Amino acid sequence: MILPSEDAGVGQSTYETLRTDIIFGRLAPASKLKLDDLRDTYGASVSTIREALNRLTTEELVLAEGQRGFFVAPMTAKDLVEIADLRILLECHALTLSFANGDTEWEGRIVSAHHKLHRMEQRMAANDVSVRESWKQYDWEFHQALISACDSASLLSLHGSVFDKYLRYQMRSLTFRGDKAAREHREMLDAAMDRDSERAKTILRSHIEGGVRHCLNNPNVLPNR
Amino acid sequence: MILPSEDAGVGQSTYETLRTDIIFGRLAPASKLKLDDLRDTYGASVSTIREALNRLTTEELVLAEGQRGFFVAPMTAKDLVEIADLRILLECHALTLSFANGDTEWEGRIVSAHHKLHRMEQRMAANDVSVRESWKQYDWEFHQALISACDSASLLSLHGSVFDKYLRYQMRSLTFRGDKAAREHREMLDAAMDRDSERAKTILRSHIEGGVRHCLNNPNVLPNR
DNA sequence: TGTGACGCAATAATCGATTATACGCAAGCG
């Protein structure tokens, strides 16, 4: 997900930049995406911009309304709950498969990812807000590592897409919920080493549901109404 | 899904036509999609074609390889199994939600969809192969009706996308498996009327797994190797 | 003063042309 890759063409990098700009909230939910403006901002022709927007439309990060142009997908409480529900469904399923399948390499990936995530959590706890985005990046890498042995490219891809939509809501909650979340990450690490997928799933569910509650209670997250 | 809508612009209808052409096998798996050829075939400019292909790339019905163009997504046994697994996961979950939520309108949609599907199944059983595509259309409508009360647009959208990828494999099995499938449809209808989601899920799982076995045993479905 | 038709400005959709990249073949060199 997330990281724009260097070498790619204009089209690919425009797509990636637009995507992260939506996920990280630099493009406001429900705002109009005017092609001419975007061309100036992103330094690509309208055709290229349209290509990127069309791809984002399929992912439902952008809405295309008839002949009336493109809009950033709005953010609503209902959508958040739906997305979280899907993330739980997909990630729990992947967890089961992955725990049954994982080898020592897999364990190594998890330990490594957790270590890096933990470092970021420490910096976040020390109010070093500059690492917000990389913290979320490492959060993704950890969750990704846990399910990386599920042996289903389709499942991983679908999960990645849902995760990013969930992330868009997370990114708007400016307050740090790290204490509880960090403990849950630690517990999932332990459960993974024990290959106890039921325990991991229980923790994951409450991990995500906690994140949802945190967002719903946070007035920054849902601007409308 | 499926049906190309009339009124839309060139871009939308090109996208829909390309999509159904891939799903229904009119464009061979793994074949190269040359832009100039497609422009002639579909009567739209390269930019418009590219727009459509980019959208299909996001859905993983088309693969975009670096600067080397577009390819129809290949079909493999592993992909079929993964997609079927996802369909079971998503559709079972949606079934649970829908059965808990559905009102009388919902029941009406199911009864109606089943009736139309049943008619098609009869014609298929009588070797009227001309209705193959509409039969699959009604199959989709029935499954869609069952989960239509799940009250999650995101889940329905994700399910639709996975269903269509599954359908691509189904469309290649030229032999009719309708007898068993028709019975399962009937049983799901009954389970829906009884609001017995556990029963419906059991049937659905074996319904889909039966379809997968049928495809895996059918040499028409997986051309490679 | 309200309403509807008209036209203008803004913006989207679509296109064809231009530039860049990749691939195959052939010629030169080891």
Added chain:
DNA sequence: CGCTTGCGTATAATCGATTATTGCGTCACA
């Protein structure tokens, strides 16, 4: 004789221009 390097063609990527649509503001008329 095989490998590499350079050239030409085929194809993709990107762009700017052209056409179509929409939405708003204004003016005429009831």
